[in-house]
Amino acid sequence: MLSVVRSALYFLIFYPGTVFYCIAALIAARFGEGPIRRVIHGWASFHHLLVTKLLGIRFELEGTIPAGPVLIAVKHQAMVETIEVLLLVDTPVVVMKQQYVNTPLLGATMKSFGVIGVDREAGASALRAMMQRGKQAIAEGRPVVIFPEGTRVPVGETPELRPGFAGLYRALGLPVVPLAHDSGRIWPKGLVKRPGVIRLKVGETIPAGLKRGEIEERVHRAINALER
Template identity: 60%
Template sequence: MQFLRSLLFALIFYPGTLLFVLAGIVAGAVGTPPMLKVVYGWAHFHHWLAQDLFGIRTEIVGTVPPGAFLIAVKHQSMFETIEMLLVARIPIIVLKRELADLPLFGRLTRRYGVIPVDREAGAKALREMLADAKAAKATGRPVVIYPEGTRVTPGTTPPLRAGFAGLYRALGLPVVPVALDSGRLFPRGLLKRSGTIHFKIGEVIPAGLRREEIEQRVHAAINALETSAP
């Protein structure tokens, strides 16, 4: 049954995503508000599938305050990359450049608002990210970043990537840390499990801290739900 549900999810979600992408591109030609409605419709579509097919519920402790913040999120699964569109408020997303360069999907993400990062390009990628970040700050929207840089397995707490500190310094925004445990139920691969995914939104961390302090506080906060860390 788990396999069949997982297969059905893939057969519905990915073709459905293509339809939402096409609709978003068309809506974007009309204006930003219609395009945003399509994007949020896609996020609700994913949420509904996870809930009704897998029996996955989300439990959120705390709230993301309104306004411009840097939202630092634990990354264990594809689940939170879409769910954060609902948890936050019209966030600009830091994501790997390969996604932003995809045909159609990449076009829509750039129209929506993303900060593409080439993780293999070193200093050049960091400079480009910071330039995009400053443009993002001017919009007044929050910015979501996954400071570990890639998906990690539950129980692991790798150090934050250098790009987080650079973005924190360039934006000059307070940080909202978000811990989660999505990897237990929604791991990489086909098979998913039922249960509850927890989001814990931590206390706001002020702007202007030293690199060592901000990294330590964010690292601790986004790993608040890890119970088997080494």
């Protein structure tokens, strides 16, 4: 019962707070990249505070994510890691579904911060746009975060990676830093979130230039390291 109450309070506080930060970000965008990045970082910190203090969830990180332009491949089980990664990685450009980028207010905020929207139905044109934005991120010295499974997956499932990952890896020529975690155990779909510990494990950096089969196999194994 306590988890139900805490979860309800989380949603009642987080979403109005997100609207506030979106408006603040759009105002900050008029003053350059620095102010808007600080607002987005503030939003992620606000979410982290709610998760840890209100929901009673702790994060345990094993390893260190290197700074600079790298391609960070993250396991995707829940919403929580998509926001937490903004605190783990220095001003990343995040690859996400185009439908989220098109969301009113939040989408405009994401665009001002720098995201790569992917429209799966657009085919090759979507991949070209993703690569172009990824190269721009490299020029800015920013890392690129991608959820190579393409969508959230239930705990215990290890689907093959979406083909766009290998294309982006080849086009950007960056080493890959895999990030495994087990957020889905205590952050299932639906309202109720359970207190506990989310473990995150940074895998060994994988060099650029590998063949598609090898890079996909190594990343797949690394981001699922906590599934075994």
